[in-house]
Amino acid sequence: MYKEFFNLKEKPFSLNPDPDFLFLSKNHIRAQTMLEYGFHSQAGFTVITGDIGAGKTTLVNYLLAQEGDDVVIGVINNTHASFGNLMSWILDAFDLEEPSPESAKKLRKFTEFIMDQYAEGKRVLLVIDEAQNLSEETLEELRLISNINIASDVFLQLILIGQPELIEKLNDPRLTQFAQRIGVDFHLRPMDYVDTGKYIFHRLKVAGSTKSIFTSDAIAAIFCFSEGVPRRINTLCDMALVYAFADERKSINAQLIIDVIKDRNLSAVIRPTALQSKEVQDVAHWLQEVKGVNISGMLPQIEIPTQNA
Template structure:
């Protein structure tokens, strides 16, 4: 006998519609997520030296990246680097590891840079482009970002041999706008900042995920969705957390509809911590 998936069977769903793991199959293409994805594709197709995507924690940046990776063909070599930190020389080791380029103990920075350059030129000679994606790039220091800018010096002539995609939280914008980063900023030719969803987008988002999991899309009342939007400020990851708890509470109350009262119960029991400490959105 199959094990029930928490509340999913009760609501007639094939799976939990609000799981927190990024899943491109569940992606809701809001207007701004379509624009952000178009910027990513434009950055690649136009051979932009650096593409920048920023947004609040949980805004859907990683899900967009996974959707992008699913669409890239074999002519693109991707190095994905998450949470890279460290000083000069360490960043280039992160890059070489992401590209599966072997590193010998004791190699100097010059040797590592030469090895990376030879790899990129070799891929270019075989008709392939190399893209480095830095997720959570707000963790990079000013020195780290400057080192990334220097990596783009590998490019020469009219063709871009190496492209960078920087993805991170709003603080990344602040880093890039630092006066010391003028040279880096000049190489960013494609950028987009993801903002939280408004109420109509939140309504469509919740309905979309429910229908994708086999539901009607009407399991939540409009009043419940309005309160969810107010509490989560329309940040997708927080919407997922709140909706997941709400459906769990509805299941335990033997209700097939998530009402405003059920949302109030979730909030009263203080099981939803996600909304605590949400920073105010800075103007673009």
């Protein structure tokens, strides 16, 4: 809709986890390093957690895209219990037919598959997204499946991706044995103000833009409302581009961002979750005192100090 108006090859702020648009903030670089370390050091379990929309899946997809034919990859995207059981998910992830409804035979089928791949010099990697939905029983079943890894031989590697609730589950004393199997873990935090600006410019550049469509005060407002969470940034930037196109404006400022928030009633979706964030207060104060843009009334529970405070 707005691509031609802004001379873009594609939408820069799609919500799909596209590795081509991957931007490595300071925290994302650390997460990527931990992922690569876990994989190449042959850790049995690697766990990556982060808030909704933090970019976890995009990071993992980027890692998977770099691997060669010596790695056989299976991905489980839906972990809700109503969609089946663990062994059925695993067999489907590797395009293996279920030998029978019996779990023992399914496990034997998968074990034979792993050993066949190992004999051919290949590694098997199982990625489980939305792992916070896994029950305690399912996590314990995963641990038992990983028993195929003996001594120094790692036949099966697992990457678990989940929201912060996964951390709480793995700290449950009943899952102590599982937690002891985790070789690498990392919690992906939101981006700071500087990386938020770099992220926006990066995605615009990848999409074909040669200009800075968003002004500095617009980026400050976007950071305050999104608090550095990539998915929230994408939602707000995409809507801002639509609004700018409708108004035939080639540049987006903070007032337009505020208009988007007000008119589209997005504040309940993309308002900050970590309301104690000092950086948000500092940026909001800069907007108010330097740019004359007051967003304090739209950021619940955040008191923006005045110059005389």
